[in-house]
Amino acid sequence: MKGVRLAGIARDSVTDGPGLRLVLFTQGCDHRCPGCHNPATWDFAGGTLYSLPELYALVKRYGYVDGVTFSGGEPFYQAAPLAALGRKIKKEGYTIVTYTGYFFEEILQRSGGERAFGDLLRVTDLLIDGPFLQEAKEASLAFRGSANQRLIDVPGSLKAGRATLLQRMI
Ligand code: SF4
Secondary structure: HHHOEEEEEEEEEEOOOOOEEEEEEOOOOOOOOOOOOOHHHOOOOOOOEHHHHHHHHHHHHHHOOOOEEEEOOOOHHHHHHHHHHHHHHHOOOEEEEEEEOOOOHHHHHHHOOOHHHHHHHHHOOEEEEOOOOHHEEEOOOOOOOOOOOOOEHHHHHHHHHOOEEOOOOO
16 A cells, blocks of 8 residues: 555635545546546546655644545545545544545445455545536536536445435535
8 A cells, every 4th residue: 555646635625525625636537427527637647646644644734624535536446545544534533525436336336345445435424426427517516516426425325225315414
């Protein structure tokens, strides 16, 4: 687990999940959604590699935020180090929002064979799932680009054994 390859970092975001958030934009994605807002994140060799101690120090530097958002790129391609970072910072009271081009059900299914998928899912409070669909694009949606994307309450969904939409903000 060398660290996390990032395309960029945004601080004080109010658009990438509830409250004030530090956003880590992961590098690498092969969902290739037409109309993707950030195709520069697709190249798996691009971006900058950060060690976990460097990322932890970054979270502490902006420690006044409500939580951290793992966006993309596709965070689940770097699920193991993000899960490790998430576990550490959740213990300090931060919430975790994870964006993914996968569906919750696919992640759950894959987590049987790829432990890290399940690990990242379990540290996530709010999962915003599904690919960006240009035909479902809506500018007024909270925290997502297209209406097909769901705001999933992960702890509630894992308990229920099925995707449960977020009822109240974390
Ligand atoms: S999952 Fe996100 S980063 Fe990847 S192609 Fe789709 S919109 Fe772009």
